[in-house]
Amino acid sequence: GESVGLHLPTLSVQEGDNSIINCAYSNSASDYFIWYKQESGKGPQFIIDIRSNMDKRQGQRVTVLLNKTVKHLSLQIAATQPGDSAVYFCAEAGRGNEKLTFGTGTRLTIIP
Amino acid sequence: DSGVTQTPKHLITATGQRVTLRCSPRSGDLSVYWYQQSLDQGLQFLIQYYNGEERAKGNILERFSAQQFPDLHSELNLSSLELGDSALYFCASSVGFAETEAFFGQGTRLTVV
Numbered sequence: 017g018e019s020v021g022l023h024l025p026t027l028s029v030q031e032g033d034n035s036i037i038n039c040a041y042s043n044s045a046s047d048y049f050i051w052y053k054q055e056s057g058k059g060p061q062f063i064i065d066i067r068s069n070m071d072k073r074q075g076q077r078v079t080v081l082l083n084k085t086v087k088h089l090s091l092q093i094a095a096t097q098p099g100d101s102a103v104y105f106c107a108e109a110g111r112g113n114e115k116l117t118f119g120t121g122t123r124l125t126i127i128p
Numbered sequence: 129d130s131g132v133t134q135t136p137k138h139l140i141t142a143t144g145q146r147v148t149l150r151c152s153p154r155s156g157d158l159s160v161y162w163y164q165q166s167l168d169q170g171l172q173f174l175i176q177y178y179n180g181e182e183r184a185k186g187n188i189l190e191r192f193s194a195q196q197f198p199d200l201h202s203e204l205n206l207s208s209l210e211l212g213d214s215a216l217y218f219c220a221s222s223v224g225f226a227e228t229e230a231f232f233g234q235g236t237r238l239t240v241v
Binding site: 048050058059105109112114115118119120 | 171172173184220225226228232233234235
């Protein structure tokens with residue numbers, strides 16, 4: 017079946033540096049992608065999204081890049097802070113945005 | 129705070145027992161979703177209710193069941209518990225059908241011993 021997965025399960029980054037978290041998806045029909053942040057003891061929290069008709073979208077300190085050719089999604093976090101330490105999930109949805117498929121997650125640790 | 133409330137936050141129970149997890153959606157939200165998250169695993173969709181009716185079913189075991197009440201709160205019932213049922217159980221809610229617009233609660237951590 018089709019699935020969404022992550023290249024790296026853990027990532028440690030020095031505070032102040034930029035981080036990149038990657039995600040591969042296998043459903044070429046996926047139309048919409050979301051990155052979630054899950055802090056310890058909390059539920060997933062929406063960070064940023066992107067539609068398949070875009071290849072880049074920027075938020076506050078975060079940028080999502082979508083490469084449909086290789087079915088790859090990445091989340092860039094600029095100038096990382098201790099509060100960025102969390103597990104980050106990508107998720108994909110087909111047309112209609114009704115159903116999500118979640119990736120396994122990458123644990124990002126910011127080193128002070 | 130997402131506005132989605134889950135109780136209890138932690139639950140420890142023995143194998144073979146039955147537990148009920150509760151979720152209060154955000155005010156105005158009609159859909160409630162339940163997920164299971166095992167250690168270092170992604171979220172696995174269990175079931176969705178919309179305005180009291182079951183709308184979508186995922187990988188939910190027959191030992192598990194859920195319902196949504198007229199006041200839109202939802203309960204997830206887990207019975208004949210096994211050690212492997214130990215996990216975080218999340219509830220999310222959205223106004224309409226779109227799971228992509230859902231907000232998540234803080235979860236209930238279930239430990240089966």
